[in-house]
Amino acid sequence: MRPIRQFLSALLGAAVLAAALLGALAPASAHDAAESTSPTSGATVAAPPEIVSVTFNKSPLALGSQILVKDDAGTNWADGAVEIVDNVAAQKLRPGAPAGLYTVAWRVASSDGHPIEGSFTFTATVGAPGSTAAAAVPTMGTAQPGMTPAPQQPASSSEPFQWSIVIFLGTAVGILVVLGLMARSRLKPGSGNNTES
Structure with a gap:
C-alpha cells in the first residue's frame, strides 16, 4: 500500500504545482x-x-x-x-x-x-471643411465618398503569442508521464516492495 500512497502524494503535488503555474501564467495571456x-x-x-x-x-x-x-x-x-x-x-x-x-x-x-x-x-483624398490645404482632385482608382476599399493589412497590435503556456503544458504532460512510469514500475509484482515474513 505504501507505493500507492507515495504515487498519490506525488500526483497530488504535481497537480497543485501545475495549477499554481497555470494561475500565474493566465493573467499574462489575458491582454x-x-x-x-x-x-x-x-x-x-x-x-x-x-x-x-x-x-x-x-x-x-x-x-x-x-x-x-x-x-x-x-x-x-x-x-x-x-x-x-x-x-x-x-x-x-x-x-x-x-x-x-x-x-x-x-x-x-x-x-x-x-x-x-x-x-x-x-x-x-480631400481636406475637411475649413481646411487651408488645397483639395486633392480625385483620380482614377481613388475611393469615392461613402466607399472604403478592403483593408490592406490588419491593425497592428503589440500582443505576442504566449509561448509560455505551450511550454508549461508540455512540462506538465512530461511530469505526468514520468510519474505514471514510476508508479507502474513500483506496482509490478516482484519489484521488492512486497516481502513475506
Missing part, C-alpha cells in the same frame, strides 16, 4: 487585442473623419488612454480626451484637417490593467 479600426487600416477616405476608433475584444480601462492622429507634417489633430464605450475607444478630430496620409497611434490599459498599444494609417 486585450485590437479587432478592428475605423477607418480601416490602410483605407482611403474622401475626407478626414470626425472620429477615429479602435474596437477591442474586451472593454479596456480609461486610465491612461491616448489616441494621436497625426498628418504628414506631424501635426496632431486629436481633440479632447479618448472616449471609451464598452469595447470601443474613440477619439474626436479637430475641424479643418488637410488631405493626405494620417497615422493613428493608440495606447490603452487592457481590462487586466496592462498597457497595450498599436497604430494604423489611412489617407484622406
Whole structure:
C-alpha cells in the first residue's frame, strides 16, 4: 500500500504545482487585442473623419488612454480626451484637417490593467471643411465618398503569442508521464516492495 500512497502524494503535488503555474501564467495571456479600426487600416477616405476608433475584444480601462492622429507634417489633430464605450475607444478630430496620409497611434490599459498599444494609417483624398490645404482632385482608382476599399493589412497590435503556456503544458504532460512510469514500475509484482515474513 505504501507505493500507492507515495504515487498519490506525488500526483497530488504535481497537480497543485501545475495549477499554481497555470494561475500565474493566465493573467499574462489575458491582454486585450485590437479587432478592428475605423477607418480601416490602410483605407482611403474622401475626407478626414470626425472620429477615429479602435474596437477591442474586451472593454479596456480609461486610465491612461491616448489616441494621436497625426498628418504628414506631424501635426496632431486629436481633440479632447479618448472616449471609451464598452469595447470601443474613440477619439474626436479637430475641424479643418488637410488631405493626405494620417497615422493613428493608440495606447490603452487592457481590462487586466496592462498597457497595450498599436497604430494604423489611412489617407484622406480631400481636406475637411475649413481646411487651408488645397483639395486633392480625385483620380482614377481613388475611393469615392461613402466607399472604403478592403483593408490592406490588419491593425497592428503589440500582443505576442504566449509561448509560455505551450511550454508549461508540455512540462506538465512530461511530469505526468514520468510519474505514471514510476508508479507502474513500483506496482509490478516482484519489484521488492512486497516481502513475506
